[in-house]
Amino acid sequence: DTEVIAKEMSQQVSQDKTQQESLSLKAGIITEAKGRRIALFPGKFKPPHKGHAEYIKQVAQRPDVDEVRIMISPVDKPEVNKHQSLEIWKKYLEGGPENIQVDIANFSSPVTSVYELIADKDEIKPDDTILLIKSSKDVGDTRFQGAPSSAARKNPGVEIEEIVEEPISDKSGEAYSAENIRRLIAKNDRSKFLDYVPDNIDADEIWSIIKPTEQLDRQ
Numbered sequence: 001d002t003e004v005i006a007k008e009m010s011q012q013v014s015q016d017k018t019q020q021e022s023l024s025l026k027a028g029i030i031t032e033a034k035g036r037r038i039a040l041f042p043g044k045f046k047p048p049h050k051g052h053a054e055y056i057k058q059v060a061q062r063p064d065v066d067e068v069r070i071m072i073s074p075v076d077k078p079e080v081n082k083h084q085s086l087e088i089w090k091k092y093l094e095g096g097p098e099n100i101q102v103d104i105a106n107f108s109s110p111v112t113s114v115y116e117l118i119a120d121k122d123e124i125k126p127d128d129t130i131l132l133i134k135s136s137k138d139v140g141d142t143r144f145q146g147a148p149s150s151a152a153r154k155n156p157g158v159e160i161e162e163i164v165e166e167p168i169s170d171k172s173g174e175a176y177s178a179e180n181i182r183r184l185i186a187k188n189d190r191s192k193f194l195d196y197v198p199d200n201i202d203a204d205e206i207w208s209i210i211k212p213t214e215q216l217d218r219q
Contacts, residue, residue, distance in 0.1 A: 035127030037064060039163060040117065042071040042110030044178065045089065046080040047185075047210065049196040051168040051176030053092040058165055059133055060097035065163070070102040071113045079185040080210060087209050092198055111143050118147060119154035126157025135167040137175075170195075185210055 039059050045052060060068045070089060074082050082104050089102045105113035117123060118130055130151070132144050148160040169175050176196060184193045188211075194203040 035125060035129060037066045037129045037131055038124070039065045039068045039131040039133055040071060040114050041068060041133050042073070042105065042113050044073045044075065044077075044110070045070075045085045046073075046077040046082075046178055047085055047181060047206075048089050048092060049176045049178060049181055050198045051170075053198045053201075054168045055165060056100060057096055058168075059163070060100050062163070065099070065131060067099045067101065068097075069117075070100065071105040071110065071117070072102065073108055073110055073113070074104050074106070075108045077182060079182040084209050088206055091201060091206060091209075114144065115147065115150055118151050118158060118160070121155055124155055124158055126155070129159040129161055131161050131163045134162050134164050136164050137167055 039062075041056055041059070043052070056068060056070060059065060072082055072085050072089070076082055086102065086104055093100055093102065107113045107116060114130075114132070124130065130147070132147060134141060144160075144162075151158040151160050167175050181193060181196050184196075190207055190211075193207060197203040197206050
């Protein structure tokens with residue numbers, strides 16, 4: 001009898017272990033199938049400024065965001081080109097959240113860049129979720145209203161969601177403007193330009209990226 005009981009207990013332990021392994025495997029599959037939650041931040045960024053930098057770090061630190069992709073328009077401005085924009089962004093992101101990626105987009109329109117990325121099956125997998133970032137002040141913004149139907153047609157399984165964050169404003173309460181900064185660059189107004197650079201960044205270094213010849217003159 002003792003031998004029979006021991007045998008039954010051994011079989012029960014084996015069954016329990018098999019069930020646990022099966023549940024663990026299923027849990028692993030579910031976790032893997034969940035996919036990534038990727039927030040997209042497209043724009044001209046000529047140049048990127050304090051408002052952009054603080055806003056995107058705010059998004060990157062959200063618990064419902066796995067990674068952030070900054071997509072710089074390849075269209076240059078007379079005062080700032082795409083390569084300078086990329087270099088400035090990299091300076092802003094040093095020592096910050098590690099889940100932020102920044103690249104120059106393949107399309108001049110930020111909206112087109114988003115739609116094309118969503119459709120790219122090599123980059124975006126069926127169980128990924130694309131998060132379209134909106135400011136709380138973007139009332140009536142319809143630029144991406146066709147994104148869910150586009151994803152359903154071109155990359156089935158990809159989910160589209162919107163996330164909303166409060167915009168970053170300057171001391172006067174106005175939103176930072178890249179257009180205003182370009183005016184300062186055109187006027188060579190370095191002192192006012194520095195007000196648009198994040199507080200933890202070497203503002204002179206950013207100015208030297210935009211005005212490299214002036215940096216050489218000072219040396």
